[in-house]
Every structure is written in structure tokens, then in C-alpha cells.
Amino acid sequence: MNRLLWKETHTDNSAPPWPCNSCGRGAFALVPKSLIYKETAWSKRARKSDDWDPDWITYSFTAWVKCNNPSCGEEAAVLGNGGVNYHYEEGEAVGKFDYFSPLFCTPMPDIFELPKKCPNEIASELRAAFALFWSDSSASANRVRVALEALMNHLRIPKRRKNNKGKFSKLTLHDRIVVFSVNESRIGGQLMALKWLCNTGSHSGKVMPDDVLDAFEILEQALLELIEHRSKRLAALAQGLTEKHRPGARKRRLLF
Numbered sequence: 662m663n664r665l666l667w668k669e670t671h672t673d674n675s676a677p678p679w680p681c682n683s684c685g686r687g688a689f690a691l692v693p694k695s696l697i698y699k700e701t702a703w704s705k706r707a708r709k710s711d712d713w714d715p716d717w718i719t720y721s722f723t724a725w726v727k728c729n730n731p732s733c734g735e736e737a738a739v740l741g742n743g744g745v746n747y748h749y750e751e752g753e754a755v756g757k758f759d760y761f762s763p764l765f766c767t768p769m770p771d772i773f774e775l776p777k778k779c780p781n782e783i784a785s786e787l788r789a790a791f792a793l794f795w796s797d798s799s800a801s802a803n804r805v806r807v808a809l810e811a812l813m814n815h816l817r818i819p820k821r822r823k824n825n826k827g828k829f830s831k832l833t834l835h836d837r838i839v840v841f842s843v844n845e846s847r848i849g850g851q852l853m854a855l856k857w858l859c860n861t862g863s864h865s866g867k868v869m870p871d872d873v874l875d876a877f878e879i880l881e882q883a884l885l886e887l888i889e890h891r892s893k894r895l896a897a898l899a900q901g902l903t904e905k906h907r908p909g910a911r912k913r914r915l916l917f
């Protein structure tokens with residue numbers, strides 16, 4: 662996952678090269694002259710203040726981006742806000758430029774590549790989290806929480822537990838991650854960290870975009886391990902190469 666890509670802004674002639682979900686090979690580029698921006702009414706009124714400075718300016722914008730893979734050509738609509746920033750050289754402002762921060766893109770690119778075998782229940786929640794990433798970090802973290810529940814379901818971690826009196830009680834996400842951690846303590850610890858972030862998101866605490874990117878980065882690796890079994894697959898490949906190519910093995914092959 663390229664974190665910087667999701668924090669980049671547009672200019673009036675360029676867009677961040679987000680990956681295209683439709684073909685899985687191309688990247689989006691700004692459709693020339695498609696970015697249209699207007700200064701907000703608040704921003705126009707603020708110009709009357711004696712303290713006004715260009716970095717008070719706020720814009721709303723819309724734009725189109727298009728996949729650069731000629732056989733795909735997927736187009737996506739982008740909406741957001743913007744403003745004016747200064748170029749600095751050795752601490753001195755030497756010029757200014759307009760920037761445009763996306764809030765929504767539809768269809769939304771995947772912020773990290775989902776494993777090919779990722780179950781739909783997990784993928785749909787993660788894609789909802791991606792769609793909310795720029796506009797509402799806390800809501801995005803909440804969808805990560807639902808994706809974690811779906812992951813626990815996929816891994817067949819029980820949803821309820823029998824107590825001493827023989828009655829069933831519901832297990833919380835926290836309880837389910839504890840159960841999962843018995844056999845997978847390393848990944849379990851990482852998923853628990855995500856759960857703490859999601860708690861902050863659902864209790865109106867402040868979740869920063871970087872926190873959500875941390876969560877996506879952890880989830881990307883956890884899904885590769887739990888759905889694609891990457892480490893086990895690499896270990897098997899390494900074992901195969903060792904058996905085939907280590908000097909002793911080669912000699913034995915020649916002898917027989």
C-alpha cells in the first residue's frame with residue numbers, strides 16, 4: 662500500500678495516480694480541463710477582512726479522472742474542496758498555488774489490493790471504509806470494525822459462548838479476537854490494535870486519516886496471511902527450492 666498516494670491533492674492539471682479497480686492494471690489520470698472549481702461564499706466574504714490572506718481562500722471542486730490503460734478507459738468522478746498554499750524556499754514564501762483535496766471518488770479505487778480470495782462480506786465492508794476515508798475518518802474506522810467482525814466469521818471464530826449454567830452469551834468483537842489470538846497471537850495482537858482504533862471511531866473520538874491508513878496497512882498484511890496464507894506458501898516454496906538445489910540434494914539426484 663502506498664500511503665502517500667491517498668494523502669496527495671489534485672492541482673488543476675494533475676491528479677494522484679490512483680489504481681484502477683476495473684482493469685487492475687491501469688492508473689487514473691486527470692481528464693484535461695475537467696477540474697472545475699468555485700470559491701465558496703464564506704471565502705468571498707472573508708476577503709473584506711483587514712487581516713485577509715490568500716491562504717484563507719476555500720474552494721469547492723469537481724473533476725473527472727480516467728484510467729490510462731487504453732483497453733479499459735474507466736472514468737471516475739471526484740468531488741472535494743481546496744484552497745491556496747505557499748511555495749517556500751529556505752523559509753521564505755516564493756509563490757502560491759491552488760490545491761484540491763478529494764472528499765469522494767466514484768467508483769472508489771481500492772486503497773490497498775484485496776486478496777483475490779477475499780470473501781465478499783469482508784471486501785464490501787472494506788470498500789465502504791475506503792469510500793469514507795477522505796470525508797469521515799471515524800466512519801471509515803467504523804466500517805473497518807464491521808470488516809473485522811466479518812473476518813472473524815470467515816475464520817469461524819464462535820459468536821457466542823456457553824456459561825456455567827448452560828446458557829449462551831454473545832461474544833463481543835474483543836472476546837472473539839481474544840479467542841482467535843490463542844492460536845495466532847502475533848496477528849491477534851495486531852487485530853486488537855485495530856479494534857481499539859475502531860472503538861475510538863464509534864465513540865465520537867477523534868480518528869485521524871493516518872490512524873485509518875495504519876489500520877489499512879495492518880489489515881492488508883493480516884488478510885494476506887489469513888486468506889492467502891502467504892507465509893506458509895513462501896515457506897513451502899523455500900522448502901522446495903532447498904530440497905531441489907542444495908549441494909547435497911543435487912549430488913543425490915545425480916547418483917540416482
Ligand SMILES: [Zn+2]
Pocket residue numbers: 681682683684685686687688728729730733734735
Ligand atoms: Zn482501468
